[in-house]
Amino acid sequence: MSASTQFDTDFWKDAKSRKIWDEIIPGEPRKTLPYLLTLEAIHSYCRSVGDLHPLYFDAEYAKKSRYGGLIAPPSIHILLMFACTPMDDWMRSPGTINAGQSWSYNLPARPGDTITLQARALDKFIRKDRLFAVHDNVFFNQHGQVICSGRGQTIRPV
């Protein structure tokens, strides 16, 4: 099953069930979902940024590399953020504008990994008449190892 059939592409459908800025509680965990990261999903993401590095595409090359096998690029958390959160998560609210992010990387994710996410809003504030929410996220593999952690600021739709 391809990612596009597994996941809903209509972000309006659940819009009413998502938390608005007023309802976001800093510190409260967000609902998350485990996600099986497939080679197909890694390739779909890689192609969308024109990244065809053999560490992601060529199993023989990757096996001989210092990684010992195929990996996902560090920025795979861009996909994982949506893959590991349900449709009513406030990150999907139409009009959510990304203002910036910072991420730290520990281990590469690999095809076949089952990824879990611990996530919460960390802070919210008003600046220049705009409503901001800060999100804080840590992704783990099935061995409980941290893959990467990061936080970002979004401007909430009004």
Added chain:
Amino acid sequence: MNENAFDQLAIGSALPSVPFAVTRETIRAFCDGSLDYNPLHLDDNYMQGSFGKTQFGGIIMHGMTNFGLLSRMLTDWLYTNGGEQRRLETRWLAPVKPGDTITPNGRIKAKKHTEKSRWVTIDVNITNQRGETIAQGEATVEFPHQA
């Protein structure tokens, strides 16, 4: 892998990079690759509206495409030199639209030895075809000692 790669890095030197031509198709591909189907990136009618003080007038590229392109620039360079991407921080300064061509840039800012490893900080940004800076940030990469 080159054990001397870290020592040979010069402060101020630039990382190799390639430009990326943004089209409606690349934006749609990023929707599918990231599962981010926000109407900001899909729906021209929605984007005719007003977003607080901002009007975009049509769909815009995902901000995280900038992040992915910067990461690609870093890893293309690091994989051949024995380094690891450890941190990337960016903020977006201006939207990117179909028809724009954007180029990631990186310049070595500082090097540091710690007790167990070696680190490099890199100023990064993305410029468009008009020379405008549309994203800006900083990366930290590690050049571990070989075992």
